Amino acid sequence: MGRSRSDPPDVVLLVLVAFTLALGGCSARAALVDLQAGMGDALVEGAFTMVQARVADLGFPFVGSIVLTQHLGNEWQGRALATLRLPLSAARAGRIEWTVPLYDARQPMEATLFDRSGMAVASCTIDLRSLRRDKPFPVQVGDFAMAIAEDAVTIGPDELPTLWQSYEGVRSLWIGRVPAGLAPERWEALARWVLAGGTLVVCTGGDFYLLETPLLDGLLPIANPQLKEDELGMNYLAGDPVEGTRVLLEENGVPRLLERSYGTGRIVLVTQSALQVSPSLWEEARRLVTDAHLISLSEATHTLLQAMPFRRPDYLAAVALMAACTLVLPAVVLWVKTPKRRVQLLVAPVVALCLASGFYSIRAKHVAQIYEYRTMLSIQASVGITLFCTDVVSADGDPIRTEVRGGVPWIEDIPASRRAGRFDTETDLVSGRLTLSLDPGERRSLRSGGTCEPLLSLRRTSKDEVTIQNRQAPLHAGILLVGGQTYRLDEIPLGERRFSLGDGLATETVSGEDRFAPLLQSLLETLPLEHGLWLVGFRETEKSVRYTGQEKEVREVEVYVVIGDDRA
């Protein structure tokens, strides 16, 4: 017997459904997410860029996540989809800044806000086409007498990103007259960007004291800065050049442009105010200031992955097994006359061969379906940065899915033609995982960046002695560079350790020197290791992991580059 339509349970259910729908509809109407991408009105594809979101009318504190979706390519190039889930905690609600990978500015970026239960409560779309730049662009911050370049982007000091990776699309960043100065977190982000290879130009003169912070003092090419007047009565900043400083330009004996290296980047000091610099000096400055070139271990990581041994069972073992199995059978059947004994003598060696085969097929001999090489470069000076590169290759005969761990947004090197593979990426920073689909034999290259606290320090304690303070973990090998002279270290233990440069430190062996050669080559090409005091330390780990039934061989090399204090 069926129930009538007016039975109470159905009515309650209908009311509940209507209430839920009404509630959902209200929250969707009330919620607002406003998205802004790029620096000023510019961004570059294939690089990290700043995304700022303003979430309102949700009744904070709000806990949930925001998902950014980018569609890549077209029918002709092949399509791909990149999604990035970013955590949204109550403490960070309001205006939030992230650095995200940008793949294709020809298509809009979609943002959807999800609450804790996974329900979409708001969404928006941002058109990126008008922001797209073909190449990195110069950025000028504050007031200038004239534009530094035709393609320069002008932004206010409060619009500067606070995450250093967001500066990836910047060719050079020029700071002019900024009456209110820059916030410390922005100076830190700029210092980190320079450490990674950025070019920062600071116009000073009489405006220097508007900008001065302890961090900036440590970055400048001069120590003990003081204002002086040139023969025309114009203020300029002077001081004691720090080691490695180059005078790029001087007028009548007055240095106008000074440059020093900081990590892999450069800091250029314009000794005059941005409002007083002559057009001819600007012209020279534009010509002399080199473009940013961020350090990357992508090539080295690829080389190291290619050289990684392929784990598989030995042919000799397989041939021996085949020979044993094939010989046992006729031997027993031909020589043993009794049928019952024949069967017994056949079973016994086969069981023994099974055992031998079973013992042989231990995990160390298992063929891995996925090979992953990770490199982490940590450059440590007054601030610290980390750069991650991961190369993954599928050794499986079938398409597989794999994941890369790490609580940072990754950017994938996606080729212009995406027809050859499936380049969808799914990054979830809530769980710290990036999921990839790989076709047989396909390789993927990912990179990312982050910050770190300087836990390794290096200083010269006397003419012939340096002290290394290691507060993180022992390093397996290292190289000490003092004024271009190389000293090899076998191990850098935890704690403070003094190394005498005179007696036997320059040993001939660095464990795994050959293995790290591609990494060292990358560093030598980008870091000014011939000047000052440097420490390059290595740590290597290798492990096999299982992910959804797949065997994955992971090798990880951590490279620590420490810029030392060379003042004895």
Place this chain on the structure above:
Amino acid sequence: MRSRIELIDREMLQPFVVLVLFSGIALVLSIPWAQRVGDLGAFSLSRHFPIYFPTQAFLLGTLGLSLGAASVLRGEPRRVAVGLLVERVLLGQLLTLPYLFFMRTLYPGKETAFLLILTHTTAVSLACALGSRLLQEPSRSRFSHAYPSKYLLFITYCLAPLPTALPGLSPLWFPGGVLRGETWTAILLSLSVPALALAFLLLKALQDRGGD
């Protein structure tokens, strides 16, 4: 003619040696040739040449066909022939069991798939053995028309499903499908073919047992 009731003897040696030798060769060829990750390529043979399981499935099928024919030629009475064929097929599996252990290095963590493949190949081999015996029985001659027709049937069973929408029905495709993680529906469908054939042939053999 007095029949010889032995599990294995000199006359029965050849099909087992063929199975063990060629399965061994397939095992060696299944090992990737690559020395370093750089040797891997999307279409490179050095990556993987996974022929062991299809080869073993084919060889176990042909072993079954040979065993069935041999059973008739040796004059084994049907009341013991079914049991003997089961034992001989299991002996064939036992002789290649060391290879299966070795294959764990190439397919780690796929033990469930191995068990399914083992079950499938045993069923196929046994069905072939019984079918071969029943086909060959009326003529009792090695060179009867049943000889080519049973091989033709088996090859058709192996190849015909491959270009269709149900390639998993082929014993050559089944191992790869299981190792790739086919759905249970597809696996059960593939297993049902040799299982049903085996059940039918067993019933037929047992029904006619009184004829001995």
